[in-house]
Amino acid sequence: MSTPATVPAASPAAGMPAIADQNGSLLRGNQEVLTFTIGEQNYGLDLLSVREIRAWTEVTPLPNTPPFVRGVINLRGAVVPIFDLRVRLGGGITNPTSANVVIVVEIGSESCGLLVDTVSDILALDASALQPVPATAADEEHGFLSALATHEDRMVALIDVNRLFSKGVPALPAAA
Structure with a gap:
């Protein structure tokens, strides 16, 4: 089950301010996010979009795909593409080790895996x-960040998974 990328903010009577993202969509407060790292950077995903967290395993590469498409895995009978989030965010290619993890998320009605360095924790964030x-x-090419959140002494860039691969994702071959 996936959630909308943006949800109307609560009414002022509920005490939650409305904050707009760069596309003018309202951000919602009081959400839980799964935080993870890529290099020294902290990122977060809406917890409702996360299906599971898996240890890195080798993938089956696909020909003629962008560099951020690492390949596919068989996840309980379903073919799931694995994307290197470091590449998608403008960094170099990840050389995965046993310390890396794959966050399996729902994007629309499809599942995909996001290769990241480490999973940190779950944060409950309010609108403030x-x-x-x-x-x-x-912004036009990389407009998949929905907000920046501050928590204790760190800043977390929140990723909208529905916009993360909205452009430039190749159609994957149908399973045989």
Whole structure:
């Protein structure tokens, strides 16, 4: 089950301010996010989009795919594509080890795996912790961040999985 990328904010009577992201969509507060790292950066995903967390296993590569498509795995009879989130976020290719993990998420009605360095924790964020993503030159190509959250001494970039691969994802071959 997936949640909408944006949910209307609660009414002012509920005491929750409405915060708009860079696309003008309202961000919701009081959400739980799974946080993870890629290099030294902290990121988060809406916990409702996460199906499971798995240890890294070798994938079956697919020909003629973008660099962020690592390949596919068989997940209980379903073919699931695995995406290297470091590449998708503009970093280099991950050289996975047994320390890396795959976060299996729902994007629309499809499942995919996101290769990350480590999973950190689950944060409960309220609207006061959310800030809109500043406008940058890369917004059109990389507009998949929904907000920035501050928690204790760290900043977490929240990723909207519904926008993460909305452009440029190849159609994967049908399972034989």
